[in-house]
Amino acid sequence: MSVIELNKKIFNETIENNDTVVIDFWAPWCGPCKSFAHVFENAAQQNDSALFAKINVDDEKELASELKISAIPTIVIFHKKKQVYAKPGSISINKINELIQNAQNEKY
Numbered sequence: 001m002s003v004i005e006l007n008k009k010i011f012n013e014t015i016e017n018n019d020t021v022v023i024d025f026w027a028p029w030c031g032p033c034k035s036f037a038h039v040f041e042n043a044a045q046q047n048d049s050a051l052f053a054k055i056n057v058d059d060e061k062e063l064a065s066e067l068k069i070s071a072i073p074t075i076v077i078f079h080k081k082k083q084v085y086a087k088p089g090s091i092s093i094n095k096i097n098e099l100i101q102n103a104q105n106e107k108y
Contacts, residue, residue: 001052025072040096
């Protein structure tokens with residue numbers, strides 16, 4: 001599955017209309033974000049059971065503030081309209097897969 005660009009205008013609709021949403025908060029000037037982008041894209045290709053999205057914090061400052069994003073990259077996962085995970089830092093594809101599985105098995 002491909003990664004979509006998410007913004008405030010379609011954020012709520014996206015969360016409401018998808019069971020599991022994995023979001024990468026990033027910025028174009030962020031070195032660790034650039035390194036993590038490849039991992040995130042690969043994870044999206046491996047997972048058909050979740051929607052993967054990116055939010056540029058420079059373009060979506062209000063949305064990032066509402067979700068209390070204070071560092072980037074930050075991964076946020078919503079499952080059934082509820083935020084179940086949010087942590088800054090790069091993670092592996094295996095960890096992303098584990099987080100999705102835990103969310104879908106409602107282990108949070």
